[in-house]
Amino acid sequence: MSGHQVKVAIVGSTGYGGVELIRFLLEHPQVEIVSVISSASAGAPITDGFPHLTNIVVQNLDGVDIQEIAKKADLVFTATPSGVSSKLVPQLVEAGLKVIDLSGDFRLKDGATYEEWYKHTAPEADLLEKAVYGLSEIYGHEVVGQSLISNPGCYSTASLLGLIPALSAGWIDPSTIIIDAKSGVSGAGRGTSLTVHYAEINENFKAYKINKHQHIPEIEQTLAGIAKQPVTVTFTTHLVPMTRGIMSTMYATLTGFHTEKELVELYTQYYEGRRFVRIRPEGQWPATKEVLGSNYCDIGFSVDSRTGRVTIVSVIDNVVKGAAGQAIQNMNLMMGWDETLGLRNAPVYP
Ligand SMILES: NC(=O)C1=CN([C@@H]2O[C@H](COP(=O)(O)OP(=O)(O)OC[C@H]3O[C@@H](n4cnc5c(N)ncnc54)[C@H](OP(=O)(O)O)[C@@H]3O)[C@@H](O)[C@H]2O)C=CC1
Ligand SMILES: CC(=O)N[C@@H](CCC(=O)OP(=O)(O)O)C(=O)O
Numbered sequence: 001m002s003g004h005q006v007k008v009a010i011v012g013s014t015g016y017g018g019v020e021l022i023r024f025l026l027e028h029p030q031v032e033i034v035s036v037i038s039s040a041s042a043g044a045p046i047t048d049g050f051p052h053l054t055n056i057v058v059q060n061l062d063g064v065d066i067q068e069i070a071k072k073a074d075l076v077f078t079a080t081p082s083g084v085s086s087k088l089v090p091q092l093v094e095a096g097l098k099v100i101d102l103s104g105d106f107r108l109k110d111g112a113t114y115e116e117w118y119k120h121t122a123p124e125a126d127l128l129e130k131a132v133y134g135l136s137e138i139y140g141h142e143v144v145g146q147s148l149i150s151n152p153g154c155y156s157t158a159s160l161l162g163l164i165p166a167l168s169a170g171w172i173d174p175s176t177i178i179i180d181a182k183s184g185v186s187g188a189g190r191g192t193s194l195t196v197h198y199a200e201i202n203e204n205f206k207a208y209k210i211n212k213h214q215h216i217p218e219i220e221q222t223l224a225g226i227a228k229q230p231v232t233v234t235f236t237t238h239l240v241p242m243t244r245g246i247m248s249t250m251y252a253t254l255t256g257f258h259t260e261k262e263l264v265e266l267y268t269q270y271y272e273g274r275r276f277v278r279i280r281p282e283g284q285w286p287a288t289k290e291v292l293g294s295n296y297c298d299i300g301f302s303v304d305s306r307t308g309r310v311t312i313v314s315v316i317d318n319v320v321k322g323a324a325g326q327a328i329q330n331m332n333l334m335m336g337w338d339e340t341l342g343l344r345n346a347p348v349y350p
Contacts, residue, residue, distance in 0.1 A: 005030060005031060005032040006030055006031050006032070006074050006075055006331075006335065007032050007034040007072060007073045007074045007075070008025060008031050008032065008033050008034065008073060008074070008075050008076070008077065008331075009033075009034055009035035009036075009037060009062075009069050009072060009073035009075075009076045009077075010022065010025075010033065010035070010036050010037060010076070010077045010079060011037045011064060011069075011076060011077070011078045011079065011080055011088060012037070012038075012077075012078060012079035012080040012081075012084075012102075013036035013037055013038060013046065013061065013079070014038045014040070014041055014046070014049055014050075014061070014190070015079055015080075015189055015190050016186050016189055016190050016319055016323075017079035017102050017189075017319065017323040017324050017327075018036070018077075018079040018324075019050055019053075020319045020320065020323065020324035020325075021077050021079060021324040021327065021328070022036065022046075022053065022057060023324075024320075024324060024325060024328050024342050024343060025328065025342065026056065026057070027342050027345075028328065028341060028342030029341060029342070030335070030337060030341060030342075031331075031342070033057075033059070034072045034073050035059070035062045035068075035069060035072050035073060036057070036059050036061055036062065037061065037062045037063065037064055037069070038061040038062075038063075039063070039064050041061050042061050042062060042063035042064075043060060043061065043063070044060065044061055045058075045059075045060050045061070046059060046060070046061055064088070066088075066091045066092060066095050067095070069092065069095070069097065070092075070095035070096060070097055073097060074097070074098060075097065075098040075099070075100070075331065076092050076097050076098070076099050076100075077099075077100050077101075077102065077324075077327055077331075078092070078099060078100070078101045078102065078103065079102045079103075079323070079324070079327075080101075080102075080103060081103060081189070082103045082104045082105050082118050082120060082214075083105070083118070083120035084103070085101045085102075085103035085105040085106070086103075086105040086106075086120060086121065086122070086123045089101050089105070089106065089123070089127070089148070090123065090124065090127055093127065093130075093147070093148055097147075098147045098148075098334065099147065099148050099149070100134070100149045100151060100327050100330055100331055100334070101131070101148075101149070101150055101151060102151045102323050102324070102327055104118055104153060104214055104215075104218070105118070105120070105123060105150075106123060106127065106128060106131035106148070106150035107131075107133060107150045107152065107153065107156075107218045107221075108122075108128070108217055108218060108221060109128055109129070109221065110128075111123070111125055111128060113217050113221075114128075114217075116217075117214045117216070117217050118214055127148070130148050131148045131149065131150040132146045132148065132149050132150065133150050133152065133222070134149040134150060134151050134152060134326065134327075134329075134330040134333075135152045135156075135157065135160055135161070135222065135326075136276070136326055136329045136330055136333060136339065137161060137271060137274045137276070137277055138160070138161075138164060138222075140329075140330075140333045140339065143330050143333040143334050144333055144334065144336060145334065145336070146334055147334075149327075149330045149331075149334060151323065151326055151327045151330060152218065152326065153214070153215040153218055153322070154183065154187055154246055154316070154318040154319075154322025154323060155179075155181050155183065155213070155215045155219075155235075155237060155246060155248065155322075156215045156218045156219050156222070157297065157316055157321055157322050157326060158181065158246045158247070158248040158297060158314045158315065158316045158321075158322065159179050159181065159215075159219055159235075159248040159250060159314065160219060160222050160223070161277060161297045161299065161314055161316075162248055162250055162297075162299050162312045162313070162314030163177065163179075163223065163250060163252070163312065164222075164223075164226055164270075165266055165267045165270035165271070166252070166263065166266065166267075166310065166312070167223060167226050167227055168226050168270070169266055169270075170255060171254060171255055171256070171258055171263075171266070171310075172252035172253065172254060172255065172310065173252060173253045173254075173255055174223065174227045174229065174231045174252075175231075175232070176251075176252050176253040176309075177223070177231070177233045177234070177250065177251070177252045178233070178234045178235075178250065178251040178252070179219070179233055179234065179235045179236070179248055179249075179250050180236055180238075180248070180249045180250070180251075181235065181236065181237050181238065181246060181247065181248040181249070182237070182238040182239075182240045182246065182247050183237065183238070183239060183240065183245070183246045183318055184240055184242040184243050184244045184245045184246070184288070184318060185201055185239060185240075185241070185242070185243065186243050186244050186318060186319055187246070187318045187319075187322070188239075195208070195239070196239075201239060201241050202241050203241060204239075204241060205238060205239070205240060205241070206238060206239050207236055207237065207238050208237055208238070208239060209237055210236050210237075211234070211235070211236075213235055213237050215235070215237075216233065216235050219233055219235065220232060220233060242288070244288070244292060244293075244317050244318060244319055245288030245289070245291070245292065245315065245316075245317060245318065246288070246315065246316050246317075246318045246322060247287075247288055247313065247314070247315045248312075248313075248314045248315075249311065249312075249313050250311070250312040250313075250314070251309055251310070251311055251312075252309065252310055252312075253307075253308055253309050254303070254308055254309065254310050257305075258303065258310070259303060260282040260283070260301050260302065260303050261282055263301045263303065263310065264279055264280075264281060264282055264301065267279045267299060267301075275339070275340050276295050276296050276297060276321065276329065276339075276340070276343070277296070277297050277298075277299065278296055278297070278298045278299070279298075279299055279300075280298060280299065280300035280301075282301075283302075284300050285300035285301075285302070285313040286298035286299065286300050286313060286314075286315045287315065288315045288317070289347070289349060289350065290315065290347060290349070291315050291316055291317050291320075291321070291347050292317055292347045292348045292349065293317060293320065293345070293347055293348035294317060294320060294321075294325070294343075294345060294346060294347040294348075295317075295320050295321045295325035295326065295328075295329060295343045296316070296317075296321065296347065297314060297315070297316045297321050298314070298315050299312065299313065299314045299315075300312075300313045301313075317347075325343055328341075328342055328343055329343060
């Protein structure tokens, strides 16, 4: 497909994930955005809700009309809530479109597990089977040439990229993993709720969904595939009064004696050639601002010889590597392009 522009439509283009897709796709050399779609604001200019796009994006928002989308586009990003994607995606697939879904609806292979954690009706089993889980650095080879990609969760991306090399090498005991994760409030989407109300979150720091977060089964499913045995994790999420960024701080017992230098070498080797994962040298840990606005995941380590545990710190921008950026990375892989196309910007600093 590399000879011509791929025509892309975005369902959910009035949300944070959708608007971030637009920002990156405007710079993508192989893509033309042919339709930006909203269920609530069809017919209005996108600039009504997003004046920062004035003069950059001229399109009016289209409604959700599968046949119209199929006439215009080759590929669709569904940046829609869980429970919405499960209904839209089958129709888009049926219409012959390539689909990259940003919601949690197609990540879990077992429909009953999905229904337990998401409280929505699961998609049909054949589509769950067909959807490729697009954790790009780990399963990018499976994404190539596919037509339905399920983009990973934001917390899951930061946590899994930080854990997989050590687990895969057998260096950590899979039964001892604890993930302590924090997110900026854009992770909750653009819809207003009391949780993200300024007066509730400003100068506040709170844990939520402890042991109940919907990314737990996604993380466990993936880690079990790597460890080739069932894995359970303790997972706590927190809201931080900042706009973007996720930090997953993770703890696990080492199976043998390994130094920080060895961990740096293991991870550097594991992610060799993967531009978007950056391993910090010994004694350095990443901060969320060091990946802001970029598709990078930065990872650092500390080994505690007193306890025999390793601490792994992994950071991403939730809206980029945790959503729109990784979705575009998956489109690049799906199409057989360089995975970095449209995503080469440095983080925003300060
Ligand atoms: N924000 C983040 O950091 C991350 C988000 N995600 C996931 O990505 C998806 C989008 O998230 P985000 O952008 O933050 O969410 P937002 O709440 O900001 O946006 C949701 C979008 O979905 C659209 N929408 C809602 N209902 C429907 C419907 N019935 N039909 C069509 N479109 C609909 C809304 O458009 P309108 O109301 O105009 O119709 C809006 O554009 C979600 O599944 C989320 O869980 C995943 C990882 C990270
Ligand atoms: C801060 C915040 O609320 N973050 C969201 C992130 C999850 C998300 O975006 O939903 P998916 O399950 O589709 O990945 C949450 O914790 O539920």
